Amino acid sequence: MQHKSTLFLLSFAVAALTSACSRQTYQTFLNQQPLIVFVSARDGDYSIYSMKEDGAAVTRLSDPSSDCVLHQCFDTYPTACKNSIAFASNRTGRFQIYTMSIDGSNLTQLTDTQNADSDAPDYSHDCSTISYTLAVSTQRELEIINPKTGMSSQITNDDGSGACCGKYSPNDKTIAYIHDPFPGANPIPSSEAPMSIYTIAPDGSNRQWLCNTANVVPPLSWSPDGKTIIFLAASPSTGHLQVFSMPVDCSAPPKGLSNPQFDAFDPAYSPGGNYIAYVSTQYGNERIFLMNANGSNSFDITNDVHLNDQPTWQKGLLLPAP
16 A cells, blocks of 8 residues: 555656656655654654655654643644644643644744643644634634744634634635534524534634535645635435535535545645545544545555544645746
């Protein structure tokens, strides 16, 4: 399976280059593949790793047993922006947002909420702010923080309910998130449903419901052109969690992409939009797969018997011109 994934990515790289492209340029392309950052239990605890798109060069980035207790951090998604990673960790007893360099150095704690958990961070594409979820008891709201100054602000006020897991649009003008009103909250319009996708501006204005969504499971991911969002929901045929895509303009209903015979988790578009990384239980344990953006040609890139999940690509990297 590893051999298959390597051949697939190699053929893609060759097709993208012209016949006049030098070997040096080709090697530059390979060296500048955006890393996939993910979490794994392959060393006995639950820590952050990086790897190439073909599953090669797996590197452990975070300290042993320090990031989170296994099975207690599935709502935390590390995200990478250029040469920095934002992630959530409960090493102090509460989940807080941290950043570190892509090589695991320069660890910095950003949030310090004594009576709340902070999780699900997402870097803006210009790396200037990080969206995250602040959870106080049953109330969850979105906040944004400037990683340089540490200044934060709340941007949602969703009936004192569950606003979760924001994701910046490619132009950073919109954040998509999941809203789930808890019992007793103010009624929502009858056309809307629990666990729906909303969009909101980073300043908290222009909150809108995204049609055709209900019972969505985080995380979300935008296509690089900003026209499509992928998310998780139960397959109507099997009940397993499946990756779905949907146009942001609601011009078509959601379309299932992953194999509905197995549970899928944590979908994420590649920077070029050609691939989707996601987690599948196809081989029993959770492994990271790649598939084409239309759902075809899926294959395992972790090839590991331990838990591997929450893949995210580096943002802000451009491939060299051929």
